[in-house]
Amino acid sequence: MLRLYGIPTSGNCYKVELLLRQLGIPYETVEVNSRTGENRRPEYLAKNPLGQIPALELEDGTVLAESAAILVYLAEDTPLYGQTRLERAEILKWLFFEQTRIARYIATTRFLVRTGQAEANAELIAQNLKLGTEALEIMEGHLKGKEFFVGNRYTIADLALFTYTHVAEQGGFDLKPFPNIRAWCERVKATERFFPLPGA
Amino acid sequence: MLRLYGIPTSGNCYKVELLLRQLGIPYETVEVNSRTGENRRPEYLAKNPLGQIPALELEDGTVLAESAAILVYLAEDTPLYGQTRLERAEILKWLFFEQTRIARYIATTRFLVRTGQAEANAELIAQNLKLGTEALEIMEGHLKGKEFFVGNRYTIADLALFTYTHVAEQGGFDLKPFPNIRAWCERVKATERFFPLPGA
Numbered sequence: 001m002l003r004l005y006g007i008p009t010s011g012n013c014y015k016v017e018l019l020l021r022q023l024g025i026p027y028e029t030v031e032v033n034s035r036t037g038e039n040r041r042p043e044y045l046a047k048n049p050l051g052q053i054p055a056l057e058l059e060d061g062t063v064l065a066e067s068a069a070i071l072v073y074l075a076e077d078t079p080l081y082g083q084t085r086l087e088r089a090e091i092l093k094w095l096f097f098e099q100t101r102i103a104r105y106i107a108t109t110r111f112l113v114r115t116g117q118a119e120a121n122a123e124l125i126a127q128n129l130k131l132g133t134e135a136l137e138i139m140e141g142h143l144k145g146k147e148f149f150v151g152n153r154y155t156i157a158d159l160a161l162f163t164y165t166h167v168a169e170q171g172g173f174d175l176k177p178f179p180n181i182r183a184w185c186e187r188v189k190a191t192e193r194f195f196p197l198p199g200a
Numbered sequence: 201m202l203r204l205y206g207i208p209t210s211g212n213c214y215k216v217e218l219l220l221r222q223l224g225i226p227y228e229t230v231e232v233n234s235r236t237g238e239n240r241r242p243e244y245l246a247k248n249p250l251g252q253i254p255a256l257e258l259e260d261g262t263v264l265a266e267s268a269a270i271l272v273y274l275a276e277d278t279p280l281y282g283q284t285r286l287e288r289a290e291i292l293k294w295l296f297f298e299q300t301r302i303a304r305y306i307a308t309t310r311f312l313v314r315t316g317q318a319e320a321n322a323e324l325i326a327q328n329l330k331l332g333t334e335a336l337e338i339m340e341g342h343l344k345g346k347e348f349f350v351g352n353r354y355t356i357a358d359l360a361l362f363t364y365t366h367v368a369e370q371g372g373f374d375l376k377p378f379p380n381i382r383a384w385c386e387r388v389k390a391t392e393r394f395f396p397l398p399g400a
Contacts, residue, residue: 049338050297062286069292076285085276086262092269097250100299138249 002027005044006053009199010034011107011163012067013054019074019159022193068095071156080155090150094157097135098164105132107164110171118172129172136178139165143180147187154191162188167200202227205244206253209399210234211307211363212267213254219274219359222393268295271356280355290350294357297335298364305332307364310371318372329372336378339365343380347387354391362388367400 004020004027006013020027032038034053048055048065056064056073064070072095075081082088105128112121139161142149149157166185169175175182188194204220204227206213220227232238234253248255248265256264256273264270272295275281282288305328312321339361342349349357366385369375375382388394 049341050293051338064289064293066293066296068296069289072292073285073289076288085273088276089264089269089273092272093250093264093266096266096268096296096299099296100304104300104304138251141249 001059003057004029005032005047005055005057007031007033007035009197010053011167011197012052012103014197015067015160015163016054016056016070016074018163018195019071019080019156021195022159022191023074023078023080024193025074068099068160071095071160075156079153080159082150082155087151091155091157094149095160097138098157098160101131101135102161102164104128105135106168106171106173109173110164110167113171125172132168132171132173136165136168136173136175136181140178140180143184146180148184154188158184158188163197167197170200201259203257204229205232205247205255205257207231207233207235209397210253211367211397212252212303214397215267215360215363216254216256216270216274218363218395219271219280219356221395222359222391223274223278223280224393225274268299268360271295271360275356279353280359282350282355287351291355291357294349295360297338298357298360301331301335302361302364304328305335306368306371306373309373310364310367313371325372332368332371332373336365336368336373336375336381340378340380343384346380348384354388358384358388363397367397370400 002020002025004013004016006029008014008017008029017029032044032053038044039051039053045051047057047063050065052065054067054070056070058064064073072081082091109125109128109132112118112125118125146152148154149161162185165181166188202220202225204213204216206229208214208217208229232244232253238244239251239253245251247257247263250265252265254267254270256270258264264273272281282291309325309328309332312318312325318325346352348354349361362385365381366388
Protein backbone atom coordinates (compact mmCIF):
# COMPACT_ATOMS: atom_id res chain seq x y z
CA MET A 1 0.00 0.00 0.00
CA LEU A 2 1.15 3.56 -0.67
CA ARG A 3 2.48 5.34 2.40
CA LEU A 4 2.09 9.11 2.81
CA TYR A 5 4.49 10.91 5.15
CA GLY A 6 3.40 14.25 6.59
CA ILE A 7 0.66 15.90 8.64
CA PRO A 8 -2.96 16.37 7.53
CA THR A 9 -3.01 20.12 8.27
CA SER A 10 -0.10 20.90 5.90
CA GLY A 11 -1.50 22.25 2.63
CA ASN A 12 1.10 20.46 0.53
CA CYS A 13 0.28 17.15 2.27
CA TYR A 14 -3.44 17.80 1.90
CA LYS A 15 -3.03 18.18 -1.88
CA VAL A 16 -1.64 14.66 -2.17
CA GLU A 17 -4.14 13.17 0.26
CA LEU A 18 -7.07 14.83 -1.52
CA LEU A 19 -5.89 13.46 -4.86
CA LEU A 20 -5.39 9.95 -3.43
CA ARG A 21 -8.95 9.97 -2.11
CA GLN A 22 -10.42 11.48 -5.28
CA LEU A 23 -8.67 8.83 -7.38
CA GLY A 24 -9.78 6.10 -4.96
CA ILE A 25 -6.22 4.94 -4.29
CA PRO A 26 -5.75 3.22 -0.90
CA TYR A 27 -2.95 4.60 1.28
CA GLU A 28 -1.75 4.72 4.85
CA THR A 29 -0.28 7.73 6.63
CA VAL A 30 2.84 8.14 8.76
CA GLU A 31 3.02 11.31 10.82
CA VAL A 32 6.09 13.45 10.16
CA ASN A 33 5.52 16.79 11.84
CA SER A 34 7.44 19.63 10.25
CA ARG A 35 6.38 21.98 13.07
CA THR A 36 8.49 19.94 15.52
CA GLY A 37 11.37 19.35 13.08
CA GLU A 38 10.64 15.65 12.48
CA ASN A 39 11.31 16.27 8.79
CA ARG A 40 14.96 17.02 9.64
CA ARG A 41 15.57 13.78 11.52
CA PRO A 42 18.04 11.30 9.97
CA GLU A 43 15.43 8.53 9.64
CA TYR A 44 13.26 10.78 7.50
CA LEU A 45 16.13 12.32 5.53
CA ALA A 46 17.19 8.78 4.63
CA LYS A 47 13.80 8.41 2.93
CA ASN A 48 13.50 11.95 1.57
CA PRO A 49 16.82 13.83 1.40
CA LEU A 50 14.93 16.99 0.37
CA GLY A 51 13.71 17.14 3.98
CA GLN A 52 10.19 18.33 3.26
CA ILE A 53 6.72 16.90 3.70
CA PRO A 54 4.89 15.29 2.02
CA ALA A 55 6.73 12.26 0.68
CA LEU A 56 5.02 9.25 -0.87
CA GLU A 57 6.54 5.79 -0.48
CA LEU A 58 5.64 3.31 -3.18
CA GLU A 59 5.21 -0.40 -2.52
CA ASP A 60 8.74 -1.17 -3.69
CA GLY A 61 10.21 1.35 -1.23
CA THR A 62 10.81 4.14 -3.77
CA VAL A 63 10.10 7.51 -2.17
CA LEU A 64 8.66 10.38 -4.21
CA ALA A 65 9.01 13.99 -3.07
CA GLU A 66 7.87 17.50 -4.02
CA SER A 67 4.09 17.62 -3.73
CA ALA A 68 3.46 18.84 -7.28
CA ALA A 69 5.61 16.08 -8.78
CA ILE A 70 3.67 13.55 -6.69
CA LEU A 71 0.39 14.95 -8.03
CA VAL A 72 1.56 14.41 -11.61
CA TYR A 73 2.77 10.90 -10.80
CA LEU A 74 -0.60 9.93 -9.33
CA ALA A 75 -2.76 11.66 -11.94
CA GLU A 76 -0.90 10.52 -15.06
CA ASP A 77 -3.26 8.57 -17.31
CA THR A 78 -6.33 9.96 -15.53
CA PRO A 79 -8.54 12.89 -16.66
CA LEU A 80 -7.10 14.91 -13.76
CA TYR A 81 -3.86 15.38 -15.74
CA GLY A 82 -3.43 16.66 -19.29
CA GLN A 83 -4.67 14.56 -22.18
CA THR A 84 -2.54 16.37 -24.77
CA ARG A 85 0.98 17.78 -24.84
CA LEU A 86 -0.46 21.28 -24.66
CA GLU A 87 -2.79 20.48 -21.75
CA ARG A 88 0.11 18.96 -19.82
CA ALA A 89 2.20 22.11 -20.44
CA GLU A 90 -0.69 24.29 -19.23
CA ILE A 91 -1.25 22.21 -16.10
CA LEU A 92 2.49 22.24 -15.34
CA LYS A 93 2.55 26.02 -15.85
CA TRP A 94 -0.04 26.44 -13.12
CA LEU A 95 1.70 23.92 -10.84
CA PHE A 96 4.92 25.95 -11.07
CA PHE A 97 3.00 29.20 -10.64
CA GLU A 98 1.39 27.69 -7.52
CA GLN A 99 4.70 26.69 -5.94
CA THR A 100 6.57 29.90 -6.80
CA ARG A 101 3.77 32.39 -6.04
CA ILE A 102 0.77 30.97 -4.17
CA ALA A 103 2.71 28.69 -1.82
CA ARG A 104 5.53 31.20 -1.51
CA TYR A 105 3.51 34.34 -0.82
CA ILE A 106 0.12 33.14 0.45
CA ALA A 107 0.91 29.92 2.33
CA THR A 108 3.94 31.46 4.03
CA THR A 109 1.95 34.48 5.14
CA ARG A 110 -0.95 32.37 6.46
CA PHE A 111 1.54 30.26 8.43
CA LEU A 112 3.24 33.32 9.98
CA VAL A 113 -0.10 34.86 10.92
CA ARG A 114 -1.50 31.66 12.42
CA THR A 115 1.65 30.92 14.42
CA GLY A 116 1.87 34.38 15.98
CA GLN A 117 4.90 35.45 13.96
CA ALA A 118 3.21 38.27 12.05
CA GLU A 119 4.60 41.20 14.02
CA ALA A 120 8.18 39.93 13.88
CA ASN A 121 7.88 39.59 10.09
CA ALA A 122 5.86 42.69 9.24
CA GLU A 123 8.03 43.74 6.29
CA LEU A 124 8.03 40.29 4.69
CA ILE A 125 4.28 39.99 5.18
CA ALA A 126 3.64 43.39 3.57
CA GLN A 127 5.64 42.31 0.52
CA ASN A 128 3.91 38.91 0.41
CA LEU A 129 0.47 40.54 0.58
CA LYS A 130 1.38 42.66 -2.43
CA LEU A 131 2.91 39.85 -4.51
CA GLY A 132 0.29 37.30 -3.44
CA THR A 133 -2.50 39.68 -4.43
CA GLU A 134 -0.85 40.12 -7.84
CA ALA A 135 -0.93 36.34 -8.21
CA LEU A 136 -4.63 36.30 -7.27
CA GLU A 137 -5.29 38.98 -9.90
CA ILE A 138 -3.68 36.75 -12.53
CA MET A 139 -5.86 33.81 -11.44
CA GLU A 140 -8.98 36.00 -11.41
CA GLY A 141 -8.28 37.15 -14.96
CA HIS A 142 -7.59 33.64 -16.19
CA LEU A 143 -10.84 32.31 -14.71
CA LYS A 144 -12.96 34.85 -16.58
CA GLY A 145 -15.50 32.78 -18.50
CA LYS A 146 -13.90 29.51 -17.34
CA GLU A 147 -15.12 26.83 -14.95
CA PHE A 148 -11.66 25.44 -14.24
CA PHE A 149 -8.04 26.36 -15.02
CA VAL A 150 -7.21 23.97 -17.88
CA GLY A 151 -9.28 22.02 -20.38
CA ASN A 152 -12.67 23.05 -18.99
CA ARG A 153 -12.60 20.30 -16.34
CA TYR A 154 -11.24 19.73 -12.83
CA THR A 155 -7.53 18.81 -12.92
CA ILE A 156 -4.58 18.78 -10.51
CA ALA A 157 -3.96 22.41 -11.50
CA ASP A 158 -7.23 23.33 -9.74
CA LEU A 159 -6.53 21.01 -6.82
CA ALA A 160 -3.09 22.54 -6.23
CA LEU A 161 -4.13 26.18 -6.72
CA PHE A 162 -7.25 25.75 -4.57
CA THR A 163 -5.43 24.54 -1.49
CA TYR A 164 -3.76 27.72 -0.27
CA THR A 165 -5.99 30.11 -2.22
CA HIS A 166 -9.25 29.15 -0.50
CA VAL A 167 -7.73 29.90 2.93
CA ALA A 168 -5.87 33.05 1.81
CA GLU A 169 -8.03 35.25 4.07
CA GLN A 170 -6.52 33.45 7.08
CA GLY A 171 -3.26 35.11 6.02
CA GLY A 172 -4.80 38.56 5.67
CA PHE A 173 -5.58 38.46 1.95
CA ASP A 174 -8.94 39.79 0.80
CA LEU A 175 -10.85 37.51 -1.60
CA LYS A 176 -13.86 39.83 -1.91
CA PRO A 177 -12.48 41.54 -5.06
CA PHE A 178 -12.12 38.13 -6.74
CA PRO A 179 -15.59 36.74 -7.58
CA ASN A 180 -14.26 34.34 -10.22
CA ILE A 181 -11.87 32.80 -7.69
CA ARG A 182 -14.60 32.50 -5.06
CA ALA A 183 -17.00 30.79 -7.49
CA TRP A 184 -14.22 28.45 -8.67
CA CYS A 185 -13.41 27.51 -5.05
CA GLU A 186 -17.03 26.42 -4.64
CA ARG A 187 -16.77 24.31 -7.80
CA VAL A 188 -13.63 22.61 -6.45
CA LYS A 189 -15.42 21.91 -3.14
CA ALA A 190 -18.26 20.29 -5.11
CA THR A 191 -15.99 17.76 -6.86
CA GLU A 192 -16.44 14.08 -6.09
CA ARG A 193 -14.89 12.75 -2.86
CA PHE A 194 -13.75 16.23 -1.85
CA PHE A 195 -12.92 16.72 1.83
CA PRO A 196 -11.95 19.97 3.55
CA LEU A 197 -8.43 20.96 4.63
CA PRO A 198 -8.16 19.85 8.29
CA GLY A 199 -7.79 22.65 10.81
CA ALA A 200 -8.51 25.40 8.31
CA MET B 201 8.63 28.91 -36.36
CA LEU B 202 8.70 28.94 -32.55
CA ARG B 203 9.19 32.38 -31.06
CA LEU B 204 11.06 32.81 -27.76
CA TYR B 205 10.37 35.97 -25.75
CA GLY B 206 13.03 37.11 -23.28
CA ILE B 207 16.67 38.09 -23.01
CA PRO B 208 19.65 35.76 -23.53
CA THR B 209 21.31 36.65 -20.20
CA SER B 210 18.30 35.56 -18.11
CA GLY B 211 18.96 32.09 -16.71
CA ASN B 212 15.35 31.00 -17.13
CA CYS B 213 15.41 32.11 -20.79
CA TYR B 214 18.78 30.44 -21.31
CA LYS B 215 17.35 27.10 -20.13
CA VAL B 216 14.73 27.14 -22.89
CA GLU B 217 17.16 28.40 -25.53
CA LEU B 218 19.76 25.77 -24.59
CA LEU B 219 17.14 23.03 -24.88
CA LEU B 220 15.86 24.33 -28.23
CA ARG B 221 19.41 24.24 -29.62
CA GLN B 222 20.22 20.85 -28.11
CA LEU B 223 17.05 19.39 -29.62
CA GLY B 224 17.79 21.06 -32.96
CA ILE B 225 14.48 22.94 -33.00
CA PRO B 226 14.53 26.16 -35.07
CA TYR B 227 13.30 29.30 -33.30
CA GLU B 228 13.44 33.05 -33.46
CA THR B 229 13.83 35.42 -30.53
CA VAL B 230 11.96 38.56 -29.53
CA GLU B 231 13.62 40.72 -26.91
CA VAL B 232 11.54 41.37 -23.81
CA ASN B 233 13.80 42.92 -21.21
CA SER B 234 12.66 42.30 -17.65
CA ARG B 235 15.35 44.65 -16.34
CA THR B 236 13.56 47.58 -18.00
CA GLY B 237 10.06 46.35 -17.18
CA GLU B 238 9.13 45.32 -20.73
CA ASN B 239 7.57 42.17 -19.26
CA ARG B 240 4.95 44.36 -17.53
CA ARG B 241 3.84 46.15 -20.69
CA PRO B 242 0.27 45.47 -21.91
CA GLU B 243 1.42 44.04 -25.27
CA TYR B 244 3.45 41.39 -23.49
CA LEU B 245 0.86 40.71 -20.77
CA ALA B 246 -1.65 40.05 -23.54
CA LYS B 247 0.62 37.21 -24.66
CA ASN B 248 1.75 36.02 -21.21
CA PRO B 249 -0.51 37.21 -18.37
CA LEU B 250 1.97 35.75 -15.86
CA GLY B 251 4.26 38.65 -16.79
CA GLN B 252 7.53 36.75 -16.68
CA ILE B 253 10.17 35.81 -19.21
CA PRO B 254 10.63 33.47 -20.99
CA ALA B 255 7.49 32.73 -22.94
CA LEU B 256 7.35 30.51 -26.00
CA GLU B 257 4.89 31.22 -28.79
CA LEU B 258 3.89 28.24 -30.90
CA GLU B 259 3.13 28.49 -34.61
CA ASP B 260 -0.61 28.65 -33.95
CA GLY B 261 -0.17 31.61 -31.60
CA THR B 262 -0.51 29.63 -28.34
CA VAL B 263 1.87 31.05 -25.74
CA LEU B 264 3.52 28.79 -23.17
CA ALA B 265 4.91 30.19 -19.91
CA GLU B 266 6.89 29.09 -16.83
CA SER B 267 10.33 27.98 -18.01
CA ALA B 268 10.18 24.52 -16.42
CA ALA B 269 6.80 23.76 -18.00
CA ILE B 270 8.24 24.85 -21.37
CA LEU B 271 11.18 22.48 -20.88
CA VAL B 272 8.80 19.55 -20.33
CA TYR B 273 6.72 20.55 -23.35
CA LEU B 274 9.77 20.61 -25.61
CA ALA B 275 11.46 17.49 -24.22
CA GLU B 276 8.39 15.22 -24.10
CA ASP B 277 9.02 12.15 -26.26
CA THR B 278 12.79 12.74 -26.29
CA PRO B 279 15.42 11.05 -24.07
CA LEU B 280 15.84 14.39 -22.26
CA TYR B 281 12.55 13.79 -20.43
CA GLY B 282 11.51 10.72 -18.44
CA GLN B 283 10.90 7.46 -20.25
CA THR B 284 8.86 5.94 -17.40
CA ARG B 285 6.28 7.25 -14.96
CA LEU B 286 8.88 7.09 -12.20
CA GLU B 287 11.56 8.89 -14.23
CA ARG B 288 9.09 11.64 -15.05
CA ALA B 289 8.23 12.02 -11.35
CA GLU B 290 11.94 12.21 -10.49
CA ILE B 291 12.67 14.79 -13.17
CA LEU B 292 9.68 16.88 -12.08
CA LYS B 293 10.85 16.64 -8.46
CA TRP B 294 14.15 18.25 -9.42
CA LEU B 295 12.44 20.86 -11.62
CA PHE B 296 10.28 21.95 -8.65
CA PHE B 297 13.31 21.83 -6.34
CA GLU B 298 15.15 24.04 -8.82
CA GLN B 299 12.42 26.68 -8.98
CA THR B 300 11.69 26.74 -5.23
CA ARG B 301 15.28 26.57 -3.97
CA ILE B 302 17.98 27.11 -6.61
CA ALA B 303 16.22 29.87 -8.54
CA ARG B 304 14.79 31.35 -5.35
CA TYR B 305 17.93 31.42 -3.23
CA ILE B 306 20.85 31.29 -5.67
CA ALA B 307 19.58 33.13 -8.74
CA THR B 308 18.05 35.92 -6.66
CA THR B 309 21.26 36.39 -4.70
CA ARG B 310 23.42 36.44 -7.84
CA PHE B 311 21.11 39.05 -9.35
CA LEU B 312 21.25 41.29 -6.26
CA VAL B 313 25.05 41.02 -6.08
CA ARG B 314 25.56 41.73 -9.78
CA THR B 315 23.20 44.69 -9.82
CA GLY B 316 24.78 46.44 -6.83
CA GLN B 317 21.88 45.72 -4.47
CA ALA B 318 23.79 43.49 -2.05
CA GLU B 319 24.28 46.00 0.76
CA ALA B 320 20.66 47.11 0.76
CA ASN B 321 19.57 43.46 1.05
CA ALA B 322 22.19 42.12 3.43
CA GLU B 323 19.74 40.23 5.66
CA LEU B 324 17.95 38.55 2.75
CA ILE B 325 21.27 37.61 1.17
CA ALA B 326 22.57 36.07 4.41
CA GLN B 327 19.44 33.92 4.62
CA ASN B 328 19.66 32.98 0.93
CA LEU B 329 23.31 31.97 1.30
CA LYS B 330 22.33 29.62 4.12
CA LEU B 331 19.29 28.10 2.39
CA GLY B 332 20.98 27.98 -1.02
CA THR B 333 23.97 26.18 0.47
CA GLU B 334 21.60 23.64 2.05
CA ALA B 335 20.15 23.04 -1.43
CA LEU B 336 23.66 22.57 -2.83
CA GLU B 337 24.36 20.02 -0.07
CA ILE B 338 21.29 18.04 -1.13
CA MET B 339 22.47 18.09 -4.77
CA GLU B 340 26.01 17.10 -3.75
CA GLY B 341 24.69 14.12 -1.80
CA HIS B 342 22.39 13.03 -4.60
CA LEU B 343 25.21 13.15 -7.17
CA LYS B 344 27.41 10.78 -5.16
CA GLY B 345 28.23 7.93 -7.53
CA LYS B 346 26.02 9.40 -10.25
CA GLU B 347 26.85 11.04 -13.57
CA PHE B 348 23.54 12.88 -13.89
CA PHE B 349 20.48 13.52 -11.72
CA VAL B 350 17.96 11.05 -13.15
CA GLY B 351 18.23 7.86 -15.15
CA ASN B 352 22.01 7.97 -15.55
CA ARG B 353 21.80 10.28 -18.56
CA TYR B 354 21.53 14.00 -19.30
CA THR B 355 17.93 15.25 -18.94
CA ILE B 356 16.14 18.55 -18.49
CA ALA B 357 16.61 18.07 -14.72
CA ASP B 358 20.36 18.56 -15.26
CA LEU B 359 19.86 21.39 -17.72
CA ALA B 360 17.61 23.29 -15.29
CA LEU B 361 19.69 22.67 -12.15
CA PHE B 362 22.95 23.49 -13.96
CA THR B 363 21.91 26.96 -15.07
CA TYR B 364 22.01 28.89 -11.81
CA THR B 365 24.20 26.39 -9.93
CA HIS B 366 27.24 26.74 -12.20
CA VAL B 367 27.30 30.51 -11.65
CA ALA B 368 26.48 30.34 -7.93
CA GLU B 369 29.89 31.77 -7.02
CA GLN B 370 28.89 35.02 -8.74
CA GLY B 371 26.32 35.33 -5.95
CA GLY B 372 28.83 34.65 -3.19
CA PHE B 373 28.27 30.89 -2.85
CA ASP B 374 31.31 28.65 -2.48
CA LEU B 375 31.37 25.61 -4.78
CA LYS B 376 34.75 24.33 -3.53
CA PRO B 377 33.16 22.02 -0.92
CA PHE B 378 31.04 20.40 -3.65
CA PRO B 379 33.29 18.27 -5.91
CA ASN B 380 30.38 16.17 -7.22
CA ILE B 381 28.56 19.30 -8.34
CA ARG B 382 31.67 20.71 -9.99
CA ALA B 383 32.36 17.48 -11.90
CA TRP B 384 28.69 17.27 -12.95
CA CYS B 385 28.80 20.88 -14.22
CA GLU B 386 31.68 19.87 -16.49
CA ARG B 387 29.66 16.91 -17.78
CA VAL B 388 26.75 19.22 -18.60
CA LYS B 389 29.12 21.59 -20.42
CA ALA B 390 30.36 18.63 -22.49
CA THR B 391 26.89 17.69 -23.78
CA GLU B 392 26.17 18.03 -27.49
CA ARG B 393 25.37 21.52 -28.81
CA PHE B 394 25.98 23.09 -25.39
CA PHE B 395 26.61 26.82 -25.37
CA PRO B 396 27.53 28.97 -22.36
CA LEU B 397 25.17 31.31 -20.50
CA PRO B 398 25.71 34.74 -22.13
CA GLY B 399 27.26 37.39 -19.89
CA ALA B 400 28.07 34.97 -17.07
